[in-house]
Amino acid sequence: MNVLTLILAGGRERRLGILVSQRAKPALSFAGKYRIIDFALSNCTNSGLRRIAVLPDYRPQPLLDHLGLGGPWDLDRRRPNGLFIWQPFRDEFAEDVYRGTAGALNQNRQRLAEAESDVTMVLSGDQIYTMDYRPLLAAHATRDADLTIGVVPVVPEDVHRFGMVTPDEHQRVHEFHEKPLQTSSRWGSMGIYVFKTAALLRRLAEDARDPASSHEIGLNLIPRMVDQDRVFAYPFHGYWQDVGSLAVYWRTQLGMLLDTPPLDIYNPAWVIHTRSEERPPVKFLPGGEVHQSLVSNGCVVEGQVINSVLSPGVHVRPGAVVRDSIIMRDTDIGSGALVDRCVVDGGVVIEERAQLGIGTDLRPNRTEPDHITDGLTVIGMNAHVPAGIKIGRHCRIDPDVTADDLPGHEIPSGTTIMRRNITNA
Incomplete structure (x- = not known):
């Protein structure tokens, strides 16, 4: 079977707020040393797939810097194999941005045809899971399917977040509804699609000609294929998580700290590959303590780190306490500072005695009341938090904020x- 794999990696997830103000979601760090896209890429290489195209769009540069030529995933290979970057382009027929997920595929329709693959597998680059794709591809071939959709069990209260699939006893799909308010189905799409390439090209051409289409795979392409083609479901019962909100992004990473985490990133038979930075080993100095945490290379710990995740190059200075928090690359946490239940982006300076995420006041964030939840406070990239300041819960400190932007020494x-610009609660 000749397989071409496409990884959609261009979207901006607005529920992640300032964390994706300067990068696409697949480029976000995860579990300290990884980026979210590493999981889809590693699943591909561990499954023996060697011809992969990544389709970036929104703020692509951090993602492109991470991908490079694909060496960490053994994808720096001779054509037709290897890692390819299919960015949107402008010509007389196309815009230089992707309009919808099906629109992204359609803009690359000529590339898809020239690849001469029997099967095109389309993945999302922003999900956390490990999966061997070979049984999925085998099931697709055995059933002579035009489309096979990877699906996971979904509880009733979450059906509005998924494309919901209704298969029969043979897994033939007879109904598909994109993010319904209610449904009797209990199977949700994982955003994993295996297409017979000829069928995909045919349906993309039809969708491109439809002036009423939103050019989305779930909203437009799949319903048409369910009506007219052989579409099957492939149930997946392993761990799978779309980290599509700040709370889920935080909660999923802290889940990796459990004695028996839901996803084993230490499995030597299924390595999660990444572009590792050349950093020195972790250093623990007198007074440094770490409890139930992930600490990456280049970190220096002189204070306490409790139930937290530290990306490469974080410095926790004497007397500082980091608790229930995600701290990204090269952040410096000053002596005596407290960081509690926070998500702190890279390059942040938190000066001595600053206190972040304090108190029991859980009033909603005024700017993003539905996105900043669970008592979390989020600090944007390269922000500078001055000494002695007190910052409450559900706060948002934007990228590059300095002491001059702050209204005082207590932020409610x-x-x-x-x-x-300052917006107070």
Whole structure:
């Protein structure tokens, strides 16, 4: 079977707020040393798939820097194999942005045809899971399917977040509804699609000609194929998580700290490959303590780290306490500081005695009340938090904020601090 794999990696997930203000979601760090896209890429290489195209769009540069030529995933290979970057382009027929997921495939329709693959597998680059794709591809071939959809069990209260699939006893799909409010189905799409390439090209051409289409795979392409083609479901019962909100992003990473985590990133038979930075080993100095945490290379720990995840190059200085938090690359946490239940982006400076995420006031964030939840406070990339300041819960400190942008030494819960602009709760 000749397989071409496409990884959609261009979307901006607005529920992640300022964490994706300067990068696409697949480029976000996860579990310290990884990026989210590493999981889809590693699943491909561990499954023996060697011809992969990544389709970036929104703020692609951090993702492209991470991917490079594909060496960490053994994809720096001679054509037709290897890692390819299919960015949107402008010509007389196409815009230089992708309009919908099906639109992204359609803009690359000529590339798809020239690849001469029997099967095209389409993945999302923003999900956390490990999966061997070979049984999925085998099931697709055995059933002579035009489309096979990877599906997971979904509880009733979450059906509005999924494309819901209704298969029969032979897994033939007879109904598909994109993010319904209610449904009797209990199977949700994983965003994993295996297409017979000829069928995909035919349906893309039809969708491109439809002026009423939103050019989305779930909203437009799949319903048409369910009506007219052989579409099957492939149930997956392993761990799978779409980290599509700040709370889920935080909660999923802290789940990796459990004695028996839901996803084993230490499995030597299924390595999660990544572009590792050349960093020195972790250093623990006198007074440094770590409890139930992930600490990456290049970190220096002189204070306490409790139930937290530290990306490469984080410095926790004497007397500082980091608890229930995600701290990204090269953040410096000053002496005596407290960081509690926070998500801190890279390059942040937190000066001595600053206190972040304090108090019991859980009033909603005024700017993003539905996105900043669970008592979390989020600090944007390269922000500078001055000494002695107190910041409550459900706060948002935007990228590049400095002491000059802050209204005082106490920031109440629910406050958003913007660069050169302040919105108080």
